């Protein structure tokens with residue numbers, strides 16, 4: 001069982017539950033008066049006062065200056081608004097990608113305090129990768145002079161299918177990993193609570209609690225890099241599906257007949273049309289046939305990642321590169337229209353290469369979405385790039401720990 005790191009183990013569950021509810025309330029809207037919190041949480045003012053006093057004592061919450069109600073004379077105790085002390089505790093976020101991972105320290109508002117990037121080889125056994133990650137987390141704790149009791153927990157965004165209840169990365173085709181017990185590998189060494197989920201689901205969670213999706217009833221985060229995936233966040237919860245596979249938009253089939261073979265074994269999946277690998281290999285085919293094009297010159301220049309070179313060529317007006325990116329944006333728009341027809345979200349956020357090339361991709365994806373989705377729904381959904389940029393993954397990973405171990409109750413975890 002997981003420990004209640006928020007308060008220590010001697011606090012009863014109901015009290016811990018109420019404390020977390022108050023903290024979540026303050027995260028979403030602050031400052032707030034005790035009476036407002038009491039009304040919203042349907043708790044007595046005495047209960048709220050006791051809880052708030054305890055949270056103040058723990059240093060998690062502070063009072064603003066005493067406020068008078070405008071123009072009226074008040075009798076009795078003056079009212080003081082409460083707010084979170086964002087640097088009272090920290091979470092560690094780990095984003096595991098393909099041959100690369102990032103480790104970050106975030107405060108209670110998921111603001112990144114420090115971060116590092118590392119690379120690893122696909123040939124390294126996963127146990128060894130997590131041994132390295134454990135050591136690096138220790139270094140990060142030391143470097144930032146973090147007291148252990150002020151660390152809420154560790155959140156890990158993993159690639160592929162993840163069982164968040166057991167912390168096992170069931171399958172990660174792009175890494176060749178199967179049944180990697182990420183949570184156990186880290187918690188055994190670090191003795192801190194660990195929450196693991198799919199990295200795009202984590203990004204959706206990060207946006208829903210701490211980013212552009214705050215206050216939205218429904219949002220979908222769509223991420224493209226080596227793979228393509230999505231995280232669906234509705235009514236403050238991630239939609240995971242019966243077998244945890246909800247949101248696998250990368251394998252939405254757009255060309256059932258005759259499409260390119262996908263690494264999942266099917267043909268014509270979205271991933272074969274819009275992933276980084278798909279765009280780079282199409283660009284390579286094009287430059288073979290058009291060796292004197294600007295795309296060929298830019299691709300061979302060696303500046304930046306190949307995908308960035310494709311975007312550069314498109315921005316500089318190369319017809320081949322433009323067509324390549326526009327086609328991808330069009331297919332992305334169709335996939336988004338399918339998502340909108342199915343789930344009708346308020347907000348769709350794009351990350352990874354779709355955010356990197358947003359100036360080229362967004363207008364076309366938006367137009368296609370608008371034209372393709374049912375009954376004008378595509379024109380109503382708000383479509384934009386993540387405001388977290390490349391940090392979306394580490395913010396999301398930290399959000400996994402913060403929302404599980406601090407703002408809500410980890411009862412779903414085995």
Ligand SMILES: [Zn+2]
Pocket residue numbers: 250251262263264265266269271
């Ligand atoms: Zn596929």
